[in-house]
Amino acid sequence: MVEPAGSWVEVRDQLRARGLRWTPQRRLILDVLAATSGHVTGSDIVDRCRERDAETTPSTVYRTLDVLEELGYLSHSHGADGREEFHVLPETEHGHLQCRGCGGSWELAPADTGHLVGDLERSTGFAVDIGHLTVSGLCATCQAAGAGPAGAPGGAGYIEGR
Amino acid sequence: MVEPAGSWVEVRDQLRARGLRWTPQRRLILDVLAATSGHVTGSDIVDRCRERDAETTPSTVYRTLDVLEELGYLSHSHGADGREEFHVLPETEHGHLQCRGCGGSWELAPADTGHLVGDLERSTGFAVDIGHLTVSGLCATCQAAGAGPAGAPGGAGYIEGR
DNA sequence: TTCCTAATTGCGGCATGATGCAATAGCATT
DNA sequence: AATGCTATTGCATCATGCCGCAATTAGGAA
Numbered sequence: 001m002v003e004p005a006g007s008w009v010e011v012r013d014q015l016r017a018r019g020l021r022w023t024p025q026r027r028l029i030l031d032v033l034a035a036t037s038g039h040v041t042g043s044d045i046v047d048r049c050r051e052r053d054a055e056t057t058p059s060t061v062y063r064t065l066d067v068l069e070e071l072g073y074l075s076h077s078h079g080a081d082g083r084e085e086f087h088v089l090p091e092t093e094h095g096h097l098q099c100r101g102c103g104g105s106w107e108l109a110p111a112d113t114g115h116l117v118g119d120l121e122r123s124t125g126f127a128v129d130i131g132h133l134t135v136s137g138l139c140a141t142c143q144a145a146g147a148g149p150a151g152a153p154g155g156a157g158y159i160e161g162r
Numbered sequence: 163m164v165e166p167a168g169s170w171v172e173v174r175d176q177l178r179a180r181g182l183r184w185t186p187q188r189r190l191i192l193d194v195l196a197a198t199s200g201h202v203t204g205s206d207i208v209d210r211c212r213e214r215d216a217e218t219t220p221s222t223v224y225r226t227l228d229v230l231e232e233l234g235y236l237s238h239s240h241g242a243d244g245r246e247e248f249h250v251l252p253e254t255e256h257g258h259l260q261c262r263g264c265g266g267s268w269e270l271a272p273a274d275t276g277h278l279v280g281d282l283e284r285s286t287g288f289a290v291d292i293g294h295l296t297v298s299g300l301c302a303t304c305q306a307a308g309a310g311p312a313g314a315p316g317g318a319g320y321i322e323g324r
Numbered sequence: 325t326t327c328c329t330a331a332t333t334g335c336g337g338c339a340t341g342a343t344g345c346a347a348t349a350g351c352a353t354t
Numbered sequence: 355a356a357t358g359c360t361a362t363t364g365c366a367t368c369a370t371g372c373c374g375c376a377a378t379t380a381g382g383a384a
Contacts, residue, residue, distance in 0.1 A: 187332080
């Protein structure tokens with residue numbers, strides 16, 4: 001199901017409509033994004049662009065990603081290690097679940113985050129940015145595969161897999 | 163000089179009990195942490211150490227923070243911008259709420275995250291690491307102030323408790 | 325007190341991103 | 355097709371962290 005260049009045209013027009021420009025570099029980045037499914041880190045995108053054009057400059061990529069995010073074609077959050085994770089063309093806003101054991105990542109259904117968002121909205125008026133939410137922890141498989149012993153000293157109880 | 167801030171002695175003994183060492187650098191870092199309340203980024207800690215000892219090496223600080231986290235004296239998560247945020251001596255594990263408008267930060271009460279944790283546990287068996295959770299969005303004040311760039315960098319900052 | 329061993333340090337370097345600046349190049353107009 | 359305005363690019367550099375390596379040193383044993 002390869003979407004034809006259709007969406008590129010859409011992006012190009014969106015850019016122009018805002019007085020922004022359509023450049024070869026941006027086209028390459030969109031090209032890479034179109035071939036991407038799921039999540040990618042910023043440096044993944046840089047790497048993939050370099051595969052097609054070794055001259056690719058990282059800052060150009062990062063700046064373009066910012067622009068695309070502003071236009072709504074992307075969203076990003078931060079993985080458990082703090083690195084950026086981009087989500088292409090999110091159909092509906094959703095958060096992510098990331099396992100610090102296997103690195104696996106899953107989308108959070110609205111049902112999962114509904115209570116959190118509702119409770120916070122009611123109690124503090126805080127508007128949660130779900131698309132930016134990453135919940136980290138251990139998936140069922142990794143827990144079974146060897147959860148670490150708790151043993152924290154002062155009673156703090158922080159478990160670190162190692 | 164100096165008051166045996168009890169917890170230093172405790173940390174020192176904890177380190178020794180594990181075959182780790184008590185060094186002047188680690189003592190300085192603990193000293194800085196003891197004078198810290200709430201949240202600090204990694205580079206904040208480096209800066210504060212430098213104020214007291216200009217020779218401070220960043221990698222030593224970061225490595226010591228890792229050790230202290232493993233011992234349970236600290237926990238860290240990532241702010242909305244992906245930078246590390248450390249929480250000193252967390253009495254109870256808790257997540258954080260961070261406003262992308264004013265930069266303010268609040269602790270999340272167990273009641274706020276209870277549903278999320280319980281739902282995920284039940285539906286997927288995923289064990290959420292609450293201490294690593296940062297929920298970002300806009301606080302009530304910033305929403306009212308017009309979601310925009312809302313200038314007002316002054317007055318922002320960290321708010322403790324909730 | 326002196327020795328020894330391994331934990332730490334400090335340094336240099338890398339990875340991921342952000343940012344200031346001068347040169348380049350879209351693209352709307354003439 | 356040439357022109358002019360300014361968005362973008364590419365480069366250099368900085369910020370935040372992580373990591374390998376050789377030299378140092380904490381601290382238990384002799």
